[in-house]
Amino acid sequence: MSYGSEGYLSHHRDNEKVANMIRSITQDGCRDFQKKTIDPIFQEKEINGVDIGKICSDLIMTIAGSLKTDEEPELDEEIEETIDELIKILFFDYREGINPHEDFVWQIKWLTKGVPLLGKKINTLPGTGKVAPMASLEKKEKTTRRDVRSVKW
Secondary structure, three states: OOHHHOOOOOOOHHHHHHHHHHHHHHHHHHHHHHHHHHOOOOOOOEEOOEEHHHHHHHHHHHHHHHOOOOOOHHHHHHHHHHHHHHHHHHHHHHHHOOOHHHOHHHHHHHHHHHHHHHHHHHOOOOHHHHHHHHOOOOOOOOOOOOOHHHOOO
16 A cells, blocks of 8 residues: 555654655665666766766656556556666667757657656646646745844844
8 A cells, every 4th residue: 555545644743754764765775776776877978068878867767766656557568668668768879879858759759658657657646746746846945044143123
């Protein structure tokens, strides 16, 4: 059962702490995974002043973290094939020295295959997650407390 699908809602402070810990641990694990397994494949390769190795590595992690869903088993094969195809295009682009951001094949595949899968994944989230993309995607800057020394009395 997924974290957000419980039939009850608990406002206990420990739940928030646990969720933050899980998020942090997962991010650390993914960063380590990228550094040890993806980055060595997509080493630094500068083309026209742009490191396409970094671009490809970051896109691979975006694909891995954004498209896979276990909520729709009937789509598993389609999802796996799409992910496989997107990763192969990135690998070919890297090997051929092509910036994916300038590759028509990558762009059309991402727009026609990747983006719809992201939409499907969003629809597997609890209600708040489903409506989040409809709002502004820009986060508001956190306001900090004013320094008492800056107040004119």
